[in-house]
Amino acid sequence: xxxxxxxxxxxxxxxxxxxxxxxxxxxxxxxxxxxxxxxxxxxxxxxxxxxxxxxxxxxxxxxxxxxxxxxxxxxxxxxxxxxxxxxxxxxxxxxxxxxxxxxxxxxxxxxxxxxxxxxxxxxxxxxxxxxxxxxxxxxxxxxxxxxxxxxxxxxxxxxxxxxxxxxxxxxxxxxxxxxxxxxxxxxxxxxxxxxxxxxxxxxxxxxxxxxxxxxxxxxxxxxxxxxxxxxxxxxxxxxxxxxxxxxxx
Amino acid sequence: xxxxxxxxxxxxxxxxxxxxxxxxxxxxxxxxxxxxxxxxxxxxxxxxxxxxxxxxxxxxxxxxxxxxxxxxxxxxxxxxxxxxxxxxxxxxxxxxxxxxxxxxxxxxxxxxxxxxxxxxxxxxxxxxxxxxxxxxxxxxxxxxxxxx
Numbered sequence: 001x002x003x004x005x006x007x008x009x010x011x012x013x014x015x016x017x018x019x020x021x022x023x024x025x026x027x028x029x030x031x032x033x034x035x036x037x038x039x040x041x042x043x044x045x046x047x048x049x050x051x052x053x054x055x056x057x058x059x060x061x062x063x064x065x066x067x068x069x070x071x072x073x074x075x076x077x078x079x080x081x082x083x084x085x086x087x088x089x090x091x092x093x094x095x096x097x098x099x100x101x102x103x104x105x106x107x108x109x110x111x112x113x114x115x116x117x118x119x120x121x122x123x124x125x126x127x128x129x130x131x132x133x134x135x136x137x138x139x140x141x142x143x144x145x146x147x148x149x150x151x152x153x154x155x156x157x158x159x160x161x162x163x164x165x166x167x168x169x170x171x172x173x174x175x176x177x178x179x180x181x182x183x184x185x186x187x188x189x190x191x192x193x194x195x196x197x198x199x200x201x202x203x204x205x206x207x208x209x210x211x212x213x214x215x216x217x218x219x220x221x222x223x224x225x226x227x228x229x230x231x232x233x234x235x236x237x238x239x240x241x242x243x244x245x246x247x248x249x
Numbered sequence: 250x251x252x253x254x255x256x257x258x259x260x261x262x263x264x265x266x267x268x269x270x271x272x273x274x275x276x277x278x279x280x281x282x283x284x285x286x287x288x289x290x291x292x293x294x295x296x297x298x299x300x301x302x303x304x305x306x307x308x309x310x311x312x313x314x315x316x317x318x319x320x321x322x323x324x325x326x327x328x329x330x331x332x333x334x335x336x337x338x339x340x341x342x343x344x345x346x347x348x349x350x351x352x353x354x355x356x357x358x359x360x361x362x363x364x365x366x367x368x369x370x371x372x373x374x375x376x377x378x379x380x381x382x383x384x385x386x387x388x389x390x391x392x393x394x395x396x397x
Contacts, residue, residue, distance in 0.1 A: 044377050
């Protein structure tokens with residue numbers, strides 16, 4: 001881990017991974033959505049509305065996965081002070097917020113015809129909404145301070161505190177009575193979803209993962225370049241000042 | 250102890266304390282975090298009629314009665330042990346049928362009938378193509394839809 005904390009080494013590695021991640025994203029999402037929207041059968045109860053699930057479920061997985069990734073990066077940044085870990089957390093939260101938003105919107109669209117309501121304050125829906133707000137808070141804190149280091153610090157603490165919400169989201173449907181159904185894929189006794197529907201779901205999930213990888217690598221890279229530019233500007237200003245003083249003197 | 254090691258311990262301790270506190274709060278809140286009550290819970294402690302509650306369970310087989318105006322419907326909600334009669338006037342969700350899990354929102358009437366303002370259908374965790382269900386039914390292996 002410490003090896004890749006070096007920006008130059010990170011950039012070289014990212015440049016090597018990026019083409020594969022980008023092509024993989026396009027292929028997996030292309031194949032996944034084609035299977036999900038055209039090949040997979042309708043559900044015996046939900047009919048064609050089941051296709052919303054192919055976006056909703058992988059988005060929810062990603063929203064939780066990215067949050068855990070941010071929490072781990074934040075812990076690394078707080079404990080070992082790796083600047084790259086701060087950048088990774090910063091690069092991730094808008095992507096996670098996007099996935100959380102997509103989860104909430106697609107869930108609402110599915111809930112109206114199936115449940116008969118757009119929204120219900122049950123354990124699963126509420127904890128997912130809290131996750132979305134945690135992302136917004138994380139982004140807000142990052143930009144709330146003049147001194148970016150203090151912003152990173154505050155956001156990292158928020159990310160670590162908020163991580164208790166992740167098991168609550170996962171187990172809300174088991175702990176309490178909820179409107180939301182229990183897990184269909186991640187369960188001990190095997191998936192309760194037919195293979196013809198499970199495969200498209202998993203392929204879309206892989207596509208979303210690769211998308212996250214692509215975007216997060218690009219965002220970290222651009223943050224590193226921006227930091228270098230700032231450093232260069234600062235050096236130029238300093239040099240000019242020194243020159244100015246020399247002329248005056 | 251190096252500073253890094255000390256920070257590691259602080260982060261772990263903080264996470265444990267905060268996680269433990271959250272677990273305690275959730276345990277204390279327990280029942281109040283439930284979205285709905287079962288017929289047994291409702292029978293055990295009947296709420297005052299003015300308080301709005303959510304009653305959840307399965308629509309009991311053979312109890313759904315639709316009135317001639319096409320809007321009013323009455324049925325019983327059961328959890329296997331107890332059942333509560335429910336009356337409702339309005340549009341039912343697509344998934345509503347006998348044996349389906351439902352959540353009804355409303356008040357307990359003075360005559361022991363639950364007057365629902367809203368009926369929500371619960372969906373279970375099973376995803377199956379229609380053809381597979383038809384094939385299962387044909388071979389007699391279908392376990393029924395009330396598996397939640």
